[in-house]
Amino acid sequence: MEARGRNASYVKSLFLPELPLWSRIKNQRIPISFDLELTARCNNNCRHCYINLPANDKGAKKRELSLMETKRIIDQAVSLGAFWCLVTGGEPFLRDDFFEIYLYLKKKGLLVSIFTNATLINQEHIKILNKYPPRDIEVTVYGVTQETYENVTRTKGSFGAFMRGLDLLLKNEIKVRFKAMALLSNVRELPLIAKFCRERTKDYFRFDPFLHLRFDSNALRNKEIISERLSPEEIVRIEQQDPERSRELEKNCGKLINPKFAHFGCNHLFHCATGNSNFAVSYDGYFRLCSLLWHPECIYDLKKGELKEAWESFALRVRDMRSNNEEFLNNCRKCTIINLCMWCPAYSCLETAELDKPVEYFCKVAHAREESLKQTKPINEIR
16 A cells, blocks of 8 residues: 555555564564553543543642653663553643653654543644654543533533544544443433544544443542443443444354353463553553553552563563462353453452452343343354
8 A cells, every 4th residue: 555645754554464563573472562651630520430530639740750750661662672652541631741752752663542532632732743643542532412521521611622622633634533431421322422433533433331440449439430330231232232333243253252261270360461462551650461450469660670670570470370269260260251241350450459359240241242142143153
């Protein structure tokens, strides 16, 4: 595919899955990508969010990595082989030095993706994003009417700011992807949200029905998150009603319900790929295998150590962690539909403070999805 457009300065372009790079690094443990959380603060106060601290939280701001500390981690990530960085938060555009960090990532040759609510985007941002385009910007859509959007964000004027910021991105042809969280406060508007998003991008739209509990274990906020969760039956219903989601589930149902997912006789906690090709760095400098893994035994303080040590030694020790919890081993570890519930040690820890406990809500969702898939395709074709 020949290069085209105002930003084309190359002879030929390929889609990422087509790059020869993948065959060269196959079977090698390299940190291809990493999540860089710039802040835990946010200018919205969303009902369901697991990380947002107030925008003016002085304590949170003080704990944020400095520009120099951030650059040091970026340098080390690149030296280990990273070439893709997801910049996230909180709301990353709250950082006064956001573009100093962003341009440093670009200078180091990294592909850069950004997660944002788009409410802070202005013309100054657009100038830099136009000149130094990100790989993509993923914008979260909480609603497409002021009433719904601001009921979720609990921030007056946030819907207008969101629409202004999004319009600036789209009018300037900056690559935008969309994400929506499915929650009680916006479930009736989800079809309109999907329509809104798919009309504005040909690239990507996803919605996520799983609301994670707080990384800081705030009991009051966790209660709010649980109150926003949809029932398992409601999750299945909205997945069935969304044409694209439904087609994908039907297409892959033979893969989603598979006896091979069960790990009989195995007490390893981690069976996912996290920590093999990616990692995450928190706003206050903690290395984790993924952005949701906050168990005290699974975090490494990069202010006191080196990323190389965290990746080459600490991460392997975490991935080798085992469980002796009989309830977990006799249920989750032997479950053939664990791929439908999205259980993992990180989610378990957020829900129960332990890495190896079943989560009843996830289990109910999995069984509801299983029944739905059985109805879509005869059971003898699935197993």
